[in-house]
Amino acid sequence: MFDIDGIIPIIPTPFTPAEEIDWEALDELIEFAIAGDAWGVCLPAYASEFYKLSEEERRQVVARAVAAAKGRVPVIAQANQPAARHAAALAVAGQKAGASAIAVAIPRQFTIPEAGILRYLATILEAIEVPLIVQDFNPGGTSISPQFIADLHRLFPHFRYVKLEEPLLAAKIEAVREATNGEVGVIEGWGGMYILELIPAGSCGVMPSLGLVDLLARIYRLLKEKRMVEAYEVFQGVLPQIVYSLYNMELYHHAEKRLLEDRGVLRTVSVRSAGWPLEAREENHIRFLNSRVLALLDRLGMPRNPAGNKGSDRSARAT
Numbered sequence: 496m497f498d499i500d501g502i503i504p505i506i507p508t509p510f511t512p513a514e515e516i517d518w519e520a521l522d523e524l525i526e527f528a529i530a531g532d533a534w535g536v537c538l539p540a541y542a543s544e545f546y547k548l549s550e551e552e553r554r555q556v557v558a559r560a561v562a563a564a565k566g567r568v569p570v571i572a573q574a575n576q577p578a579a580r581h582a583a584a585l586a587v588a589g590q591k592a593g594a595s596a597i598a599v600a601i602p603r604q605f606t607i608p609e610a611g612i613l614r615y616l617a618t619i620l621e622a623i624e625v626p627l628i629v630q631d632f633n634p635g636g637t638s639i640s641p642q643f644i645a646d647l648h649r650l651f652p653h654f655r656y657v658k659l660e661e662p663l664l665a666a667k668i669e670a671v672r673e674a675t676n677g678e679v680g681v682i683e684g685w686g687g688m689y690i691l692e693l694i695p696a697g698s699c700g701v702m703p704s705l706g707l708v709d710l711l712a713r714i715y716r717l718l719k720e721k722r723m724v725e726a727y728e729v730f731q732g733v734l735p736q737i738v739y740s741l742y743n744m745e746l747y748h749h750a751e752k753r754l755l756e757d758r759g760v761l762r763t764v765s766v767r768s769a770g771w772p773l774e775a776r777e778e779n780h781i782r783f784l785n786s787r788v789l790a791l792l793d794r795l796g797m798p799r800n801p802a803g804n805k806g807s808d809r810s811a812r813a814t
Contacts, residue, residue: 501534569595706754745771
């Protein structure tokens with residue numbers, strides 16, 4: 496059974512200073528996620544710089560993640576492509592590589608009516624047998640409606656989850672659960688910023704950054720146990736880092752990789768071009784926010800690197 500219940504971090508793509516994929520570092524990121532109590536892992540998504548990867552690289556990172564996970568947690572293969580036929584081909588490749596589910600972001604470069612979205616998703620669903628997670632990040636307008644979600648699930652029962660990222664989602668989660676008789680789960684995105692509100696409202700999981708996986712897993716468990724005050728006390732320690740990193744997607748890559756470096760997981764923090772030209776003041780603020788995350792871990796008695804990988808070498812830091 497594939498029943499999401501927890502934190503599914505997006506795995507960033509680690510690069511060498513020459514901007515080649517660092518495959519050994521990718522293995523270590525999977526180990527960190529598992530040791531950090533992740534329910535599963537997902538890649539290559541926006542937080543993986545998927546849009547900077549070649550088609551072959553996208554297939555390779557999924558296969559490598561499946562091999563590294565060794566069946567310990569589900570691997571969700573993200574198959575983002577503006578054209579339905581290309582997204583379907585990536586989805587099939589992910590399924591063949593051993594992914595437990597496929598995730599796809601609705602292409603929102605231009606306005607598409609729900610009839611067009613239905614045709615796009617139907618093409619993908621007809622090509623795969625594993626569950627599909629539909630991500631609808633739409634900063635330019637509303638995301639897909641509860642009725643659309645229910646209709647798609649009736650046509651394709653293996654459409655099981657929707658990942659939404661807009662604020663004030665609690666009522667919509669309840670509406671989706673009602674429209675689908677609880678058969679389609681709602682996953683929160685946007686770094687886990689709304690976790691305190693949405694887990695009590697019925698969200699089944701969160702897809703945030705990897706660097707905060709263990710802390711968000713702790714918050715998730717506290718919320719499921721209805722220990723809101725304790726969850727809040729942990730959450731307030733990570734919220735500034737989440738908010739700052741999400742000012743801009745390219746800034747996010749710098750913040751995420753530096754947090755993983757400061758936690759002793761990544762040795763280099765390279766981001767592929769084109770990217771955000773990080774200024775010294777931004778770097779300093781990221782490092783300050785990271786230091787508060789580390790202090791929170793220490794205060795809670797949680798390891799900075801639960802996987803126990805060799806620490807990052809500050810003298811070899813790449814920017």
